[in-house]
Amino acid sequence: MKLIALVGKPNVGKSTLFNRLVGRRQAIVGAEPGVTRDRNISLVQKKGLRYLLMDTGGFEPEAEEGIETKMREQSRLAVEEAEIILFVLDRQSGLTEQDREIYQYLRSSQKPLYLLVNKTDGDSHEADLGEFYELGAADLFAVSGEHGRGLGDLLERLAEDHPDLIFEEDEDARPEEIMSIALLGRPNAGKSSLANAILGENRLIVHHEAGTTRDPVDQEFRFQGNNLRLIDTAGLKRKARVSQQVDHYSMVGSIRSIERCDIGLLVIDATAGVVEQDARIAGYIVERGRGLVVVVNKWDLIEKDSKTLKKMEQEIRDQLNFIDWAPILFVSALNNQRVPKLLEKALEVYEQYCKRVKTADLNRILEEVTLRHNPPGKRGRRTKIYYGTQVSIRPPSFVFHTNDPTSINQSYHRFMSNQLRQYFGFEGTPIHLFWRDRSGNKKNEDPKSEPKK
Structure with a gap:
């Protein structure tokens, strides 16, 4: 799986782009330069592509001491490890000498390099891109991390240049x-x-x-x-x-x-x-x-x-x-x-x-558990759990149908996880619980992890 690194000077919007590409707010975003001090890595599996995306702290080539030095070293490490580099520039600040120095360093890495001019939020902003062509790059991608503009063109180019980023839906099985x-x-x-x-x-x-x-x-x-x-x-x-x-x-x-x-x-x-x-x-x-x-x-x-x-x-x-x-x-x-x-x-x-629990066994235990400890009600209305089924393995994942999924709080979620472990084992494996109403709509669930204590 290829690693793609977002690199650029501080406050050009790398973390906003990272969050846009990942699809959730994972990197800390702030207006103050240098908010992202470490590297943030996430699996991205969207738009038919699959890759690891790395956000970095701002790249300051002349940094000599303090947190700026650490951020520079983190960015250099990202460049050395990555197979593909996305160099992020800021349309609002224009092309700076710092950008030129970073670009020369990135070119020397001989890694596939793509230039993204961020904060290009509309067609009228594209008139500001001319100076960035002074770097000598054949292509510039005018993008907006805030609004997602231009990222489709970027992903299409990445897929064209790197076919190994493309994955079929059943490959993850x-x-x-x-x-x-x-x-x-x-x-x-x-x-x-x-x-x-x-x-x-x-x-x-x-x-x-x-x-x-x-x-x-x-x-x-x-x-x-x-x-x-x-x-x-x-x-x-x-x-x-x-x-x-x-x-x-x-x-x-x-x-x-x-x-x-x-x-x-x-x-x-x-x-x-x-x-x-x-x-x-x-x-x-x-x-x-x-x-x-x-x-x-x-x-x-x-x-x-x-x-x-x-x-x-x-x-x-x-x-x-x-x-x-x-x-x-x-x-x-x-x-x-x-x-x-x-x-x-x-x-x-x-x-x-890889364990699979029979539906009859699961619901027998579910009945025993709910008789001893009913889920919390909401606004005077009793919460009922009608039945449960195991929907997948690796890891074991369960769906419980209830009249009010929003009433299932973290405490009861954890309680049910512990009960499943008590009756069925599951030593050494996470288990995922999903709560749905009778219509099958997903609500109040976190498929990635069990709640912390």
């Missing part, structure tokens, strides 16, 4: 029977060592320096009669000058691996504990509806007593409370400790990920 496992986690958590332990041979470069897995690596193997594919998160083709940005940079590889896997193994360094990036990766796994096992690696390096394991498990539960349904395993890749158990657990989670 992933009909393969082979189970794909992705090793996910921050650099130096021991993912490659764990991959070698799983595969039983030294196939991947292992080094104490963070980010030594240079290229994406897939390995197919058999375990207990099952065909498995192991994805070792990579894409860390970093340079020495950006060594401090590895944590941010590696997120791109993690997201790509999540898109391709069935089960994500979130590898946590036992010597460091849970860090912010671990939580971010876990959030992406849940958002994309993949199975999840938390793997605490380097357990051999921890001084232990009879309470150490329980204490650390509780700390992980507290810090990652939105995935309390995910199993936690403590392993040592170096000593091959509990590695076979890890694969067994991944297979168990995959079974839950």
